[in-house]
Amino acid sequence: MKRIAVQLYVILRRLHAKARISLMSLAEVFHRPTYAGHPIPPPRMRQLTTASHVTVTQHIQEGRQAAKMIEEAVHREIVEPESITAVLDFGCGCGRVLRHLRGVWPNAQLFGSDVDEQLVNWTRKNLHELAQWHIGDYLPPSEFNPESLDIIYAVSVFTHIDETAQSAWLTEFHRIMKPKGLLLLTVSSLREDTANISWDYEDKRGMVYQYRRNEIVNRSWVKRQTVIPHYIDAQHSELYCKSVWGSLFEFRGFFRNSLRSQALVVLRKE
Numbered sequence: 001m002k003r004i005a006v007q008l009y010v011i012l013r014r015l016h017a018k019a020r021i022s023l024m025s026l027a028e029v030f031h032r033p034t035y036a037g038h039p040i041p042p043p044r045m046r047q048l049t050t051a052s053h054v055t056v057t058q059h060i061q062e063g064r065q066a067a068k069m070i071e072e073a074v075h076r077e078i079v080e081p082e083s084i085t086a087v088l089d090f091g092c093g094c095g096r097v098l099r100h101l102r103g104v105w106p107n108a109q110l111f112g113s114d115v116d117e118q119l120v121n122w123t124r125k126n127l128h129e130l131a132q133w134h135i136g137d138y139l140p141p142s143e144f145n146p147e148s149l150d151i152i153y154a155v156s157v158f159t160h161i162d163e164t165a166q167s168a169w170l171t172e173f174h175r176i177m178k179p180k181g182l183l184l185l186t187v188s189s190l191r192e193d194t195a196n197i198s199w200d201y202e203d204k205r206g207m208v209y210q211y212r213r214n215e216i217v218n219r220s221w222v223k224r225q226t227v228i229p230h231y232i233d234a235q236h237s238e239l240y241c242k243s244v245w246g247s248l249f250e251f252r253g254f255f256r257n258s259l260r261s262q263a264l265v266v267l268r269k270e
Helices: 002-030 043-050 056-077 117-126 163-176 220-224 238-243
Strands: 086-090 109-114 132-135 149-154 177-188 201-203 207-211 232-236 250-259 262-268
Touching (some): 002 043, 056 149, 056 262, 086 163, 177 250, 238 250
Parallel strands (some): 086 109, 086 149, 109 132, 149 177
Antiparallel strands (some): 177 262, 201 207, 250 262
16 A cells, blocks of 8 residues: 555656646747846756756756855865866756856856756757857766866766766866866765665765665656666765765865755865
């Protein structure tokens, strides 16, 4: 009985999400939203990158908040912002964060990279003036040259890929970052109330994750499964980030609640 109730709940949630997105899409046919002179992606694309936070206002506000977090972290570490010449948004989606950083570093080359071809194609068509957009793979290598980037940031990416992929990308980031370059990653902080949870993976230093078994998003998710083999929910402790990621980079800080419940990990290439 409990299993049937859970399945029914999942079905109802899926139908509710689908109906909500359909209504938004219909409304935006007659009034296509823009921000700062550039289009806002349609509701189905917004849902792919922010789950339930799909309104235009939420899309703009959350992108602006993340961009402000990135800007402040960079300015804490780099005395001369004008020295920044190349920035990569890793897992850029449809440009939710990067669109707010064009004015912060007007002289820098901005790049966005994502595995979702549908999202990248939308940014190439609609936000081509803001950055160069690249379709990436789930695992390295990337197409960037060695020591070519001053800053790499990833918002809500390492929260959803497993440890093998994380390790591979950290090595790749180290290859393509300039000396003294900054790497900024948001993570879900490992909570104290998770001791009784049965994790699919657990590292004693404080990194755990579960595979998503009941993904409640629209049908576009089925297409994404061919791109992302293992979509997970991960949590990281400060100890894990400092001991594991800090073995490759200089660990600069673990700032809790930097973006809602997510912490910001700041690393520097030595």
